[in-house]
Amino acid sequence: MATITNLNDEKHVLDMDWGKIQWLIGKEIDPECEMTFGMVYIDAGTSNPKHRHPNCEELIFVLSGECDHSLGEETHHLKPGMMLRIPRNVIHDAKVTSWEPCRMLIIYSSPDRQTIGE
Numbered sequence: 476m477a478t479i480t481n482l483n484d485e486k487h488v489l490d491m492d493w494g495k496i497q498w499l500i501g502k503e504i505d506p507e508c509e510m511t512f513g514m515v516y517i518d519a520g521t522s523n524p525k526h527r528h529p530n531c532e533e534l535i536f537v538l539s540g541e542c543d544h545s546l547g548e549e550t551h552h553l554k555p556g557m558m559l560r561i562p563r564n565v566i567h568d569a570k571v572t573s574w575e576p577c578r579m580l581i582i583y584s585s586p587d588r589q590t591i592g593e
Contacts, residue, residue, distance in 0.1 A: 478505040482514065493521040494576065502586040511583035517542065519577075522570035525593040531585035533561040535569075540577030542569040553577075566593050 480487075480499040487498040494517040498504060501511040511531075517523055517540075525545070535544070536558045544551050544559055546567050551559060553569075561567050563584075571577045 476507075478508065480504065487513075491523070493523050494518045496581075500586075501583075501588070505586075508586045511581075511586055511588045513581050514538075515579050515581050517569055517571050517577045517579075519571050519573065519575055523568050525566050525568045526590050527564050527566045527593065528561075528583065528588050528590055529564045530587070530589045531583045532563050533567075533584075533588075534580075534582040535559045535561065536580040536582075538578045538580060540571060540575045541573040542571050542577045542579075544569045 478500060482497065487504060489496045494515065496513055496515050498513040500508050502508065537553045537555050539555055541554050544553050544567065546561060547565050553559060569577065
């Protein structure tokens, strides 16, 4: 059975100190799904806290804005149209470097992604 969600439905939006996350699919939305998908919005001049996902890898696709994304000891400057794969259990965070917020699609290889802060 198909699942349809919509960015205009704010039922699954999480307000964070640094921005917002909106989930479009994950085990909380559809217990039969096999992945997690959403959009993250990080405010200009801020960053999300360092964290890792022990049970899945993450793909990030930048839609707008720019950020420096730390991945372990490396840092990658991401611009719109760029994608970054974050391996399972690697500590990472994103610091917005543009004057505008950074908006990214986020995809996880598990429907019940786990997040552990560092």
